[in-house]
Structure formats: C-alpha cells, structure tokens
Amino acid sequence: MRLSARIEQSAPIPLAADLDCESGELLALVGPSGSGKSTILRCLAGLHRPAGGHVRCGEETWFDATRGIDLPPQRRRVGFVFQHYALFPHLTALANVMLALTDLPADQRAARARDWLARANLEGFDHRRPGELSGGQQQRVALARALAREPRVLLLDEPFSAVDRVTRRKLLNQLIDLRR
Structure with missing residues (x-):
C-alpha cells in the first residue's frame, strides 16, 4: 500500500514536502530541530491540517486541500509513536x-493487549504505570499500542532519541522484528 503526500504551508512552520513510500518500505525524515519533521508526521496522521497538498494511502485519499477532503485521524488507520510516547500516566x-x-x-x-506487550518483550509489565517503566520500556508500550491498531501506516517521531546507544540498537532490532 503506497503512501504519497504533498504537504504545503507557510506558517507556523514553512513546509513544502513531497513523500512517496511503497508498501513495506521504511522512510526516514532527517533534518535539523525545528525543520518540520514532527509537523509532517502530524499532517500524515491527520492531527494537523496543512494549508495545501494531499495525503493518499493506496487508493484512499486522506487529505486533499483542493477537493476539501480531510479524513479524521481515527479513519486513517495510522499508528503513531510520539516523541515523548504520549502514554497516559494514570493507566x-x-x-x-x-x-x-x-x-x-x-x-x-485485555488478551490482545497482553499479546502485543509480549511481542514488545514486556511480559509481566502489564500492571506497571509509565512512571514505573524505563524510557525504553515506555517506548515499547507506545509501540505496542501503535501496532495494536494494525495500522496501514506506522509513524515514529524520533523513536530512539531518549535512549542510550545499546538500548537504541535493541529497540531498532525489536522494531524490525515487530515489522515482520
């Protein structure tokens, strides 16, 4: 399922981005802090509406500024792991x-959620709250939550920025395994 997008806006962050990603392909957005990478991901997910452009996944148009199409996030079947994980601290x-x-x-x-936690190597962590988990464990909970939706597109916003090199390598390998 191909994802293609053209994101255009002049403010608050000027953007003119073209993306094209084939099914199963990994695509990385690289750029300096403040260049709009997170905003582009939010546009793809439907959490931010750009001034112009389009977002298409397969044959479905998720956003088209010219035609007035803007599917809400829940209809886009996107898994999103936010930079700071966005876990609910009381849960x-x-x-x-x-x-x-x-x-x-x-x-x-509950059974399906336990299965996803197990896939993320978090068996036995069911009843821990985010504050009781390491940064890497929190990230894996966020990843399990994103994948549990069985998304058509998985978006990761700086997924390894808060962890050390060894943990980063382990998480990357786990992500590759989960992707399979």
Missing part, C-alpha cells in the same frame, strides 16, 4: 495498549 501498560483496541469486543481487549 497501566496494559490499559494504555487496550486504548487502541476499541474496535474489539470488551472481553477480548
């Missing part, structure tokens, strides 16, 4: 992942 790891599973019957959500 357990299990409950944070369960939030992504509202399309399942309530009696199936």
Whole structure:
C-alpha cells in the first residue's frame, strides 16, 4: 500500500514536502530541530491540517486541500509513536495498549493487549504505570499500542532519541522484528 503526500504551508512552520513510500518500505525524515519533521508526521496522521497538498494511502485519499477532503485521524488507520510516547500516566501498560483496541469486543481487549506487550518483550509489565517503566520500556508500550491498531501506516517521531546507544540498537532490532 503506497503512501504519497504533498504537504504545503507557510506558517507556523514553512513546509513544502513531497513523500512517496511503497508498501513495506521504511522512510526516514532527517533534518535539523525545528525543520518540520514532527509537523509532517502530524499532517500524515491527520492531527494537523496543512494549508495545501494531499495525503493518499493506496487508493484512499486522506487529505486533499483542493477537493476539501480531510479524513479524521481515527479513519486513517495510522499508528503513531510520539516523541515523548504520549502514554497516559494514570493507566497501566496494559490499559494504555487496550486504548487502541476499541474496535474489539470488551472481553477480548485485555488478551490482545497482553499479546502485543509480549511481542514488545514486556511480559509481566502489564500492571506497571509509565512512571514505573524505563524510557525504553515506555517506548515499547507506545509501540505496542501503535501496532495494536494494525495500522496501514506506522509513524515514529524520533523513536530512539531518549535512549542510550545499546538500548537504541535493541529497540531498532525489536522494531524490525515487530515489522515482520
């Protein structure tokens, strides 16, 4: 499923970005701090509306400024891991992942969330809150939550910025394994 986008705006951050990513392909946005990388990801996810351009995934148009199309985030089937993970601090790891599973019957959500936590090597961490987890563990909960939605597109905003080199390598390998 191909993702293509043209993001245009003059403010608050000037953007003129063209993206084209084939199904299964990894694409990295690289640039200095403040250059608009996070804003581009938010535009793809439907969390920010640019002044112009389009976002298409496969045959579906998610955003088209000219045609007035702007699908809400929940209809785009995007998994998003925010730079600071955006975990709910009052909820357990299990409950944070369960939030992504509202399309399942309530009696199936906990089992599916536990499965995703296990895939992220977080078995036994179900009842810990984000404040009781390391940065790498918090990131894996956020990744499990994003993947639990079975997204068509997975967006990661500086996914390894808050962890040391060894943890970064481990997380990258785990992400590659989870992607398979």
